[in-house]
Amino acid sequence: MVRRSLSGSETPPHRAPKRARIEHLTSEDFKNGIFLAPMVRSGALPTRLYALKHGATLVWGPEMVDKAILHAEREVDPETGVVSYNGKTRAMFTTHPIEKPYLIYQIGSSDPELAVQAAKTVMQDVSGIDLNCGCPKPFSTHAGMGAALLTNPDLLCSILTALRKAMPPEITVSAKIRLLPSQEDTLKLVERICDTGISTLTVHCRTRNMREKDKAVIGRLREIVEFVEKMGKGIAVVENGDCTGYEDAKRVREVTGAHSVMIARAAEANPSCFSPEPLIDVESIFIPAYLRLAHYLKANWNLTKFCVLQFNGTRKTLTKTETVQLKQSISRSKDFEEVKQLAGGWTGVEEMEEIIAAIEARPPRKRDVESVEVQEAESSQKASAEEDENAEEQTETEEVEGQFNLEIPLKAHVGGEVTPLNTVNPHPPSLCAPLLPSNPRLQYVRNRLR
Numbered sequence: 001m002v003r004r005s006l007s008g009s010e011t012p013p014h015r016a017p018k019r020a021r022i023e024h025l026t027s028e029d030f031k032n033g034i035f036l037a038p039m040v041r042s043g044a045l046p047t048r049l050y051a052l053k054h055g056a057t058l059v060w061g062p063e064m065v066d067k068a069i070l071h072a073e074r075e076v077d078p079e080t081g082v083v084s085y086n087g088k089t090r091a092m093f094t095t096h097p098i099e100k101p102y103l104i105y106q107i108g109s110s111d112p113e114l115a116v117q118a119a120k121t122v123m124q125d126v127s128g129i130d131l132n133c134g135c136p137k138p139f140s141t142h143a144g145m146g147a148a149l150l151t152n153p154d155l156l157c158s159i160l161t162a163l164r165k166a167m168p169p170e171i172t173v174s175a176k177i178r179l180l181p182s183q184e185d186t187l188k189l190v191e192r193i194c195d196t197g198i199s200t201l202t203v204h205c206r207t208r209n210m211r212e213k214d215k216a217v218i219g220r221l222r223e224i225v226e227f228v229e230k231m232g233k234g235i236a237v238v239e240n241g242d243c244t245g246y247e248d249a250k251r252v253r254e255v256t257g258a259h260s261v262m263i264a265r266a267a268e269a270n271p272s273c274f275s276p277e278p279l280i281d282v283e284s285i286f287i288p289a290y291l292r293l294a295h296y297l298k299a300n301w302n303l304t305k306f307c308v309l310q311f312n313g314t315r316k317t318l319t320k321t322e323t324v325q326l327k328q329s330i331s332r333s334k335d336f337e338e339v340k341q342l343a344g345g346w347t348g349v350e351e352m353e354e355i356i357a358a359i360e361a362r363p364p365r366k367r368d369v370e371s372v373e374v375q376e377a378e379s380s381q382k383a384s385a386e387e388d389e390n391a392e393e394q395t396e397t398e399e400v401e402g403q404f405n406l407e408i409p410l411k412a413h414v415g416g417e418v419t420p421l422n423t424v425n426p427h428p429p430s431l432c433a434p435l436l437p438s439n440p441r442l443q444y445v446r447n448r449l450r
């Protein structure tokens with residue numbers, strides 16, 4: 001075949017079909033958002049998927065202590081595409097390829113090396129790594145993790161620095177802290193954290209000794225936001241504490257000046273709180289749909305039961321007594337089969353399809369469009385220059401084709417090893433998602449759904 005000129009307005013003749021846009025997060029993607037907070041147990045996979053369906057910009061997974069994931073075995077369910085990191089007796093962490101562009105994995109750690117190992121274990125399935133520096137529970141703090149890091153800034157910052165150094169640029173590194181009792185100390189800590197190269201800082205606006213029932217002191221955040229902005233590193237500051245949903249997030253941002261808002265308990269009660277639409281009725285619609293989806297995803301029954309029992313709504317259809325009866329019935333059930341009738345039968349495929357459709361309908365990340373255009377223009381120019389140099393080699397069309405591979409940065413990072421076309425299960429620690437012609441994640445799920 002004759003290689004044609006690539007100069008001027010002509011499109012490349014043998015260009016590969018346009019691949020999925022590069023979906024890596026940057027600190028810009030942590031701005032103007034409304035996020036699902038990390039929640040042990042409550043932040044299970046079906047909850048995260050529903051949060052995304054209803055408008056959560058990004059979702060945090062539940063905190064996982066570094067050591068817990070290190071020896072887990074990664075397994076992909078051939079029917080659903082669910083990726084499980086299995087420990088000896090149970091899945092430590094489950095995810096689905098559809099959420100990868102929006103998923104931040106949270107680590108509990110007090111050791112830079114272990115944190116890096118844990119991050120490397122899961123990095124092919126997530127978009128960012130977050131360090132938990134806020135958990136006040138003794139199981140976390142006694143081991144020097146969580147809120148204990150707030151008073152050990154050297155260790156805290158060494159973990160973040162190690163993560164940033166070890167992670168490829170495609171993976172963001174972030175931290176979630178609490179306020180220190182004094183604002184001055186908080187600002188000093190924030191300055192040090194921001195110097196580690198993180199993309200985002202979430203501030204839970206309570207101190208370590210404050211309980212959830214204590215009102216978050218969001219008034220202190222504005223100064224922190226302004227301080228971080230003055231550092232000029234483009235780091236996003238995320239408010240966390242007492243936000244109740246989409247509308248309330250506007251108020252929180254107005255008061256604090258935060259770039260984004262993160263929601264925990266309101267989302268635990270109703271993951272549709274991210275939507276500008278009225279909350280979905282928990283008892284009549286959400287619980288049955290959640291059960292169907294969890295069953296389809298082969299989620300752990302006890303975890304599913306726990307999540308369902310946290311849902312709490314305005315009871316548009318059931319009376320208080322009926323709601324209590326419904327929850328008691330779920331609480332007594334020992335497996336999915338026992339709630340089949342409540343769920344309105346299986347399959348859960350429709351729920352998954354709706355989630356996929358909702359995620360697919362999201363506008364592309366703006367920056368991606370620009371960066372793809374720049375890359376395309378650069379590729380075109382490069383190809384054009386080569387054309388001039390090698391005009392005599394007019395039959396070697398294959399050379400040109402590869403130059404429009406938008407996955408180049410990823411490929412470069414892992415030393416040129418790319419998972420072969422149509423492979424759905426890259427082996428760790430490869431970062432390269434399979435190179436399918438269209439969005440590989442969606443394509444994969446679709447195939448499974450057919």
Ligand SMILES: Cc1cc2nc3c(=O)[nH]c(=O)nc-3n(C[C@H](O)[C@H](O)[C@H](O)COP(=O)(O)O)c2cc1C
Pocket residue numbers: 037038039040041042061062063106132133134135176204212240241242243262263264265266268
């Ligand atoms: C059930 C539950 C589990 C939580 N697990 C985590 C966790 O794994 N990591 C973390 O950083 N914070 C965790 N938190 C704290 C929340 O992320 C959040 O900081 C806190 O609830 C305040 O936000 P809210 O007022 O929106 O609830 C958890 C909170 C709840 C209610």
